[in-house]
Amino acid sequence: MALFKPKYITFDCYGTLINFDMAGAAKATFADRVSEEGMPAFVRDFAAYRLDEVLGAWKPYDQVVSNALRRTCNKWQVEYSPRDGDAIYTACATWGPHLDVPAGLAKVAEAFPLVLLTNSMNDLITHHVPRLGAPIHMTITAEEVGAYKPQMKGFEYMLDKLGCGPDEILHVSSSLRYDLMTAHDLGITHKVFVSRGHEPSTPYYGYTEIRDIGGLPAVVGL
CATH class of the missing domain: 3.40.50.1000 (HAD superfamily/HAD-like)
Known part of the structure; x- marks a missing residue:
């Protein structure tokens, strides 16, 4: 053949x-708010919400990241700030x-x-x-x-x-x-x-x- x-x-x-180390960036950003034991599941949820965010109408990727992060924090009842999304999106360019x-x-x-x-x-x-x-x-x-x-x-x-x-x-x-x-x-x-x-x-x-x-x-x- x-x-x-x-x-x-x-x-x-x-x-x-x-x-593309989204997991590492999320761990670094939320180390003060999410326990070490809970972090793997938090990171998995963040990945799942990013996938969900890209299934709809197109929007800039920084909004994909921030929306997914906000939804993850809401599920986990963790405080979210727009600065968190900004920090992770900014990190993307360094990888x-x-x-x-x-x-x-x-x-x-x-x-x-x-x-x-x-x-x-x-x-x-x-x-x-x-x-x-x-x-x-x-x-x-x-x-x-x-x-x-x-x-x-x-x-x-x-x-x-x-x-x-x-x-x-x-x-x-x-x-x-x-x-x-x-x-x-x-x-x-x-x-x-x-x-x-x-x-x-x-x-x-x-x-x-x-x-x-x-x-x-x-x-x-x-």
Whole structure:
């Protein structure tokens, strides 16, 4: 069976490539209000509310963060201040790639154009792309699309902009819920799940699983 050679390798950015440490930022911000024992559940709720916030009409990502944080604090009966949301959103710009990313990404960039489809703002992503260590052919943000993943609109927009069918790309993500389930529903045949521990593997969705981006070159025969 011939090895699949995609026209483009497309990526989720935050979590997959950038170590998007929302959990760490929340722990640091709320260490004085949430117990050490309760913090893992508090952080999980914050993540769940962020997912819920992106399922509706598009709004700036700082509002996604602040709304999710406010709702989490309401559930936990913890005092919330707008300064908390501001602190976490400001921290986003400081985060860099996972250690495995630059070398693995640079290797596949020698043979394939790389595309980011990211739940980011146009100004926020400019902090992260230069840190990836490889040339990025195209970056598409949720702000440009007017919708966040896991909504289908971003994937449809990307395929239209690239002039590709869903069977001509390889999509790479560490999240099933934000990326790979939607990609599956849209008929994106070729997918890679980077098992960074965010979510359990669910082979039903038809992907190749790798531990980190260092394993990606082998997927495409490099």
